Amino acid sequence: MSYLRQCRYCAPGQEWLVPRNIVQRTGTNIRRYRVAAMSGPLDGIRVLDLSRVLAGPWCAQLLADLGAEVIKVERPGAGDDTRHWGPPWLKDRDGRDTSESAYFLSANRGKQSITVDISNSEGQHLIRDLAVESDVFIENFKVGGLAAKGLAADDLLALNPRLIYLSITGFGQNGPLAAQPGYDYLIQAMGGLMSITGVEDGAPGAGPQRVGVAISDLTTGLYGAAGILSALYHREQSGRGQHIDLALLDTQVGWLANQAMNYFVSGKVPVRTGAQHPNLAPYQPFVASDQPIIIAVGNDGQFQQLCRCIERPEFIEDERFLTNPLRVQNRAALEQALQAEICKHPAAYWLEILPARGVPCCRINTIQQAFGEPQIQHRQMHIKLDHPLSGEVDAVANPLNLSATPIRYDKAPPQLGQDTDAVLRGVLGYSDDMIRELRERSVV
Secondary structure, eight states: OOOOOSOOOOOTTOOOOOOTTSEEEEOSSSOEEEEOOOSOTTTTOEEEEOOOTTHHHHHHHHHHHTTOEEEEEEOTTTOSGGGGOOSSEEEOTTSOEEEEEHHHHTTOTTEEEEEOOTTSHHHHHHHHHHHHTOSEEEEOOOTTTTGGGTOSHHHHHHHOTTOEEEEEESSOSSSTTTTSOOOHHHHHHHTTTGGGSSBOTTSTTBSOOOOSSOHHHHHHHHHHHHHHHHHHHHHHHHSOOEEEEEEHHHHHHHTOHHHHHHHHHHOOOOOOOTTSOSSOSSEEEEEOSSSEEEEEOOSHHHHHHHHHHTTOTHHHHOTTSSSHHHHHHTHHHHHHHHHHHHTTSOHHHHHHHHHHTTOOEEEOOOHHHHHHOHHHHHTTOEEEEEETTTEEEEEEOOSOOOSSSOOOOOOOOOOTTTTHHHHHHHTTOOOHHHHHHHHHTTOO
16 A cells, blocks of 8 residues: 655656555656545555454454455354354344344444464464465454464564554553453553542442443554554555554553543542543533533633523622632532522523533433434434345444545445355465365364
């Protein structure tokens, strides 16, 4: 993969490096190029994905959304662990449960599934052959797990020096915990996230809580994709691939963001503040006459508008509430004063009046209600993909909106091993007889 430069001219005979299969050249002495249609910005990039569960598959799904060819390698007869993480299960056309779990469907669209027994020497040889024909290799085995099979980064980079090899582990390739397995729940706890998530001490229901999705896995997948794209760009400059060592714990600590800086700057350990923001006020839920709403004031101007909307303009001049630092300092008094006014009207009243005056406000949606939001519907975040078992399967869209190379959703999450024959024929040139022999020996 390489990139079309913006320069319009080059010397006679000079060749430009451009993305594979997307550019046609016209003219003679003056080289003019026009870009043909692409399926995505990563068209021409092949990803060999040996990862399971969530962090690695999430990374690979993002690359697939961006147009990369992703070949997911799974265990024969079993597949990715998350294929068995149900219920719920996808329903077939007759409303019966299939073997496709919702969890697996969430992180594996756009991929081809092949089954290979990598404990078998022939299976290991097959993976090496595929790695030679690939641009990116993703794995999340325990440290050293692939080295014993001849599939470590050094092994594959020796065969394909241009390969980008991403290793995702719980704790990294080195350090005292490197050999330990890592799971999102452990990482949320060890990395400090749970200590700042949940009801504050002294209040009913106090205690640390995990985030409602596997946030450490998901953000690790996003960092993994960023690392791969950076390494691909570096390869265009140097011609060399590289090994990316990515750990769930490093990722979790890396995005503690303002809470980490609060600790570094103040020397005070951040604590749980429940539904309130540690640095802003008012930035929290309030209970209207019928249900709670969120009011998120980010500056003094918004606070002044809030005071006018609740018909308490005197709060604007109250010395306790003049600035955000003062409001944070006097948070309890502020909350009591505002709550006394918010409870006088139903949520619908505040949802109409506050945003109209520039005060951020919303209700607390269930997931069903979220997908019913007109804005989310307008942004087409709910998509449907054709599926051989159910006819179609619902999915959440990728939030990236690229003007020149929009994301396309051409393939639902694959059934186990459905693309084995096609990949072995198309990528490695295997004959039907060769594939049949591999099946007979349980290699694939």
